[in-house]
Amino acid sequence: MKSKARIKVAVLCPIQRDYLACETTKNREEYDFHYLDSEQITAGNVGETFDIIAYIEFCKEYIEQHDIHVVLATHDIPAIIQAILCQQFKHLRGPSIESVLHCLHKFYTRAYLDPSPIRYTYVDLENFHTYSNVKSLGFPSLIKPAISATSLFVSMLKSYAEFEEKAAVLKEEFSQFRYFNVFADEYIDRDKYPLCFHSIALVEEYIQSPYKVTMDGCVFNEQIIFWGLTDNIYFSSKPECFNACIYPSSLPEFIQENIRQSYSQIVHRLIDIGYDNQFVNVEFFVFEDGSLKVMEVNSRVFGQLRPIYVQCLEDGDEFAALIEICCGHRPKTPKANGLFGGNFYVNTFADDIAENLVNFEVADRHPKFVMNISPGDDVCGSKRNQGFRLAYINLIATTVEELYYQADELKRKFLKCPEASPWK
Known part of the structure; x- marks a missing residue:
């Protein structure tokens, strides 16, 4: 046969x-x-x-x-x-x-997808006259490239002087986004989306919320399938530095329902302009009363959480589901199995060669590590608000407390300069 x-x-x-x-x-x-x-x-x-x-x-x-x-x-x-x-x-x-x-360009995320946006404005890094927009927004605020696919250049601003300093850095670094300008020239309507043709930085009010979460889901034939809701944990000593994603979320059910409803509202706006057959995740600021503000929207799977979803959800493999979707088959809706999972970040604020900062043999012995560096790489963490991300650690446990205990133990074995990393 x-x-x-x-x-x-x-x-x-x-x-x-x-x-x-x-x-x-x-x-x-x-x-x-x-x-x-x-x-x-x-x-x-x-x-x-x-x-x-x-x-x-x-x-x-x-x-x-x-x-x-x-x-x-x-x-x-x-x-x-x-x-x-x-x-x-x-x-x-x-x-x-x-x-x-609308997902990649964060100004248009705010302008078109966000049902209740935080206060925001933009500056054209090539046009000094637009800088006055920042003064009307006030401080503290955040600045980031409007088209960045990474949080590398996100900075908190406490004054106009800091804004000028960070804007100058962004202007120097904007050459790495040249691909977007080329893409826009070929495929984007200049009259409808004029900011795509300028060196735009988004400046937003600085939001302090007790919780931050990521809602994952996908669209199949214009129908939304919810996937997972994770708590995004930051270090209190370094509030711009990411600590971990914990699944499942510990938020009360009424807040989780608010998140699902807001997620649906945003994704339906995407569907209205042709979004289909792909995953989409939305990050939210969450307040004690259950109200929400959108942080950002991403047109992709939350790839680094695959090891967590695979072990904590029945039929939870996002990659397998994405293949099914693209083949024209509806994936099964995942179901939680009662386990807890954590995707922990290992960050450093040190500057050195990687082999002087971490014990690679520890990572080699533990498949839970996902390395972002090799022994000879130069690590520069001192100039980044988030530090330098050395690795992820993916952990599974029966309680959240056990997740944090495991992560702490592995980090201490892995890091040669633990004093350069945040812990709380």
Whole structure:
């Protein structure tokens, strides 16, 4: 009997976790994965020389030559490329270009998706006259590149002098977002989205909320499927520095229901402009009375949480579900199994060579570690508000307290300079 032909899946700009996720996914034998690599893409960061148009043309040729059935985008930049390819090849499933733009460009997230936005404005880093917008917003506030796919350049501002300092840094670094300007010139309506053609930084009021969460879900044939709600924990000693994502959320059910309703409202706005057949996560500020404010919206899976969802949810593998969605099959709605999971960040504010900061042999002995560095890498954490992210630790336990205990023990064994890392 002739064997069933495997489904050809092209993975766009794969990063380390994509290879593992694809090779260990459910029903692996049914898929023929094609990894369309780009050395310029690393977990949300984009090299200055990344030629997005050349990469798109390469993908188009590859799809035609290899009869690709599915394209898979698991992080921010590939989501744009997936949308473009879906416009070109009608058999491919994915979101529209316009809908992905509303997620990636944070000004348009606020302007179009956010039902009740916090106070915000923008500055054009090439136009000093727009800087006065910041004074009317006031301080404290936050500044970040409007099109950044990473929190690397997010900074808190306490004064106009600090704004000028951070704006100057952003202006110098904006060359790494050149890919977006090239993309916009080719695919975005200049009259409808004029800020896409300028070096825009978003400035927002600084929000202090007792809780922050991420709501994960996906859209299949314009229907929303909820996935998971995680508590986002920051260090109290370093409030801009991320500590961990904990699943499931410990918030009261009435607040969780508010989050689901707000998530649905936002995602339906995306669906109205063509968002479909992809995951989407929304980060929220949450207040004691259950009210919410949107932090940001992302057109992708929460990839680093895959090990947590796989172990804490029945049918919880986001990557497997994304493949099913792109193949035209509705994934099962995941169900919690009672376990707790934590994705812990290992950060440092030190500057040194990686091998002087961490014990790599500890990570080698513990598969719970996901490394972001190699021994010879230069680490520069002192100039980043969030520090330098050395690794993640993925842990499972029967209580939240046990998660924190395990994380603390492993971090102390792993770090050679624990005094340079936040702990509380």
